[in-house]
Amino acid sequence: MHDKPLAAVPLxxxxxxxxxxxxxxxxxxxxxxxxxxxxxxxxxxxxAGGTALTAAEAGSVPPADLGDLVIGVRADGxxxxxxxxxxxxxxxxxxxxxxxxxxxANGISLTRSEDCRFGGSxxxxxxxxxxxxxxxxxxxxxxxxxxGGEGVVAGxxxxxxxGFSGDFSPSGSATVTEADGSFEVASTLAVADLERAAF
Amino acid sequence: xxxxxxxxxxxxxxxxxxxxxxxxxxQATIVSLGTGLRYRHVEESxxxxxRLLTERGLAPGLDLEIGHRLGxxxxxxxIGVRDYGLDYDGQSQAGRPLETRSSYFExxxxxxxxxxxxxxxxxxxxxERSRVERDIRATAAVAGLEERYSQDWAAIGLRxxxxxxxxxxxxxxxxxxxxxxxxxxxxxxxxxxWIPLGASRGFSVSARIPLGxxxxxxxxxxxxxxxxxxxxxxxxxxxxxxxxxxxxxNEPERDEWQLGAGLRLSW
Numbered sequence: 170m171h172d173k174p175l176a177a178v179p180l181x182x183x184x185x186x187x188x189x190x191x192x193x194x195x196x197x198x199x200x201x202x203x204x205x206x207x208x209x210x211x212x213x214x215x216x217a218g219g220t221a222l223t224a225a226e227a228g229s230v231p232p233a234d235l236g237d238l239v240i241g242v243r244a245d246g247x248x249x250x251x252x253x254x255x256x257x258x259x260x261x262x263x264x265x266x267x268x269x270x271x272x273x274a275n276g277i278s279l280t281r282s283e284d285c286r287f288g289g290s291x292x293x294x295x296x297x298x299x300x301x302x303x304x305x306x307x308x309x310x311x312x313x314x315x316x317g318g319e320g321v322v323a324g325x326x327x328x329x330x331x332g333f334s335g336d337f338s339p340s341g342s343a344t345v346t347e348a349d350g351s352f353e354v355a356s357t358l359a360v361a362d363l364e365r366a367a368f
Numbered sequence: 369x370x371x372x373x374x375x376x377x378x379x380x381x382x383x384x385x386x387x388x389x390x391x392x393x394x395q396a397t398i399v400s401l402g403t404g405l406r407y408r409h410v411e412e413s414x415x416x417x418x419r420l421l422t423e424r425g426l427a428p429g430l431d432l433e434i435g436h437r438l439g440x441x442x443x444x445x446x447i448g449v450r451d452y453g454l455d456y457d458g459q460s461q462a463g464r465p466l467e468t469r470s471s472y473f474e475x476x477x478x479x480x481x482x483x484x485x486x487x488x489x490x491x492x493x494x495x496e497r498s499r500v501e502r503d504i505r506a507t508a509a510v511a512g513l514e515e516r517y518s519q520d521w522a523a524i525g526l527r528x529x530x531x532x533x534x535x536x537x538x539x540x541x542x543x544x545x546x547x548x549x550x551x552x553x554x555x556x557x558x559x560x561x562w563i564p565l566g567a568s569r570g571f572s573v574s575a576r577i578p579l580g581x582x583x584x585x586x587x588x589x590x591x592x593x594x595x596x597x598x599x600x601x602x603x604x605x606x607x608x609x610x611x612x613x614x615x616x617x618n619e620p621e622r623d624e625w626q627l628g629a630g631l632r633l634s635w
Contacts, residue, residue, distance in 0.1 A: 274466055
């Protein structure tokens with residue numbers, strides 16, 4: 170059994186919140202018809218530096234302005250809203266992480282996933298080098314045509330943690346710091362062409 | 369083709385010996401028994417090149433090979449087994465540091481033909497089927513892993529016979545996989561699942577140093593060798609626990625070195 174997914178979830182939220190702070194990054198580049206990739210750069214994270222969050226707060230709700238993360242989708246005028254994406258890429262990992270799970274040796278690579286209500290799934294991968302969150306750990310949530318009833322989302326959010334202090338446990342308080350760009354969030358999100366959801 | 373049933377598998381060896389004995393009357397046939405001890409180093413890496421584990425240790429082995437002159441070259445085939453353990457230094461799926469042991473049992477069956485290219489050169493082509501059983505031992509907090517690799521290989525090697533000196537020949541061989549599957553399970557964590565293996569390719573260099581003759585053996589040779597094999601990550605498949613899909617599973621990238629030597633007894 171291990172509790173790593175649970176401990177990691179607030180970090181997702183933290184990263185997403187910090188991403189949302191950036192807002193003014195490079196516009197998205199269309200990757201394929203009906204699909205938009207949004208790349209967040211270090212510039213996007215400028216305002217994230219020095220931001221302090223309480224992990225429990227960050228983990229309790231999706232960031233209110235998560236829609237900022239999908240600038241390209243807004244420009245395109247179609248796609249699910251930020252709350253829908255937040256529910257998929259943040260809310261589902263939270264729910265998933267609440268269940269204790271058995272641990273196994275490496276030798277194979279496992280991704281854990283959760284089915285979505287109307288089809289598709291969200292897969293969660295945690296690359297943790299030493300059993301506790303720290304520098305170099307990577308978290309990823311990948312939505313495979315996940316349909317929760319408000320739109321279909323196909324996207325991936327990956328977060329690489331460079332530095333933090335504090336405690337990322339659900340009841341803990343953590344501070345993500347940026348000093349000379351030492352905190353990085355790399356995020357790519359693709360949102361599928363939708364028929365029923367629109368801004 | 370390698371027999372899959374354990375009993376048939378072990379019958380294959382004495383059958384091979386019987387065939388070899390029957391062919392001994394002919395000068396054109398050489399039977400050899402090889403013993404080897406190799407240091408084996410395995411690294412597996414996950415996303416972004418992050419090291420998941422390192423295994424290292426000594427791997428003793430035994431093989432029997434028959435060669436028969438046919439046409440412009442030599443037809444050969446053999447069977448080999450290795451049974452050993454490696455030190456495992458890695459981490460669990462949750463990122464816990466993990467030190468344990470991996471037990472290996474391997475058997476291989478191969479056949480091929482070596483063309484003579486003049487006095488000093490020859491070109492060998494070989495097919496091989498390997499089956500590897502790998503059991504990563506559980507610890508108090510982390511479940512173990514059972515893996516069963518079944519893989520076919522193709523190899524081509526160029527051998528140069530030296531004019532003089534203590535070394536009879538040196539050989540460089542390139543090998544690559546031509547298909548294979550991996551069966552994985554972990555009691556209480558992962559139901560049994562089959563995964564198609566990613567492409568593997570590599571090379572080996574080896575040599576033969578004659579040591580003379582003794583007793584029943586016409587030749588006793590020392591054969592040092594070095595090999596490296598790199599395997600790409602496998603495609604992903606769904607994995608289940610209690611019949612319920614839990615996510616995806618794949619075999620990570622693997623980089624493997626082997627260095628060692630063996631004695632070959634021929635008659």
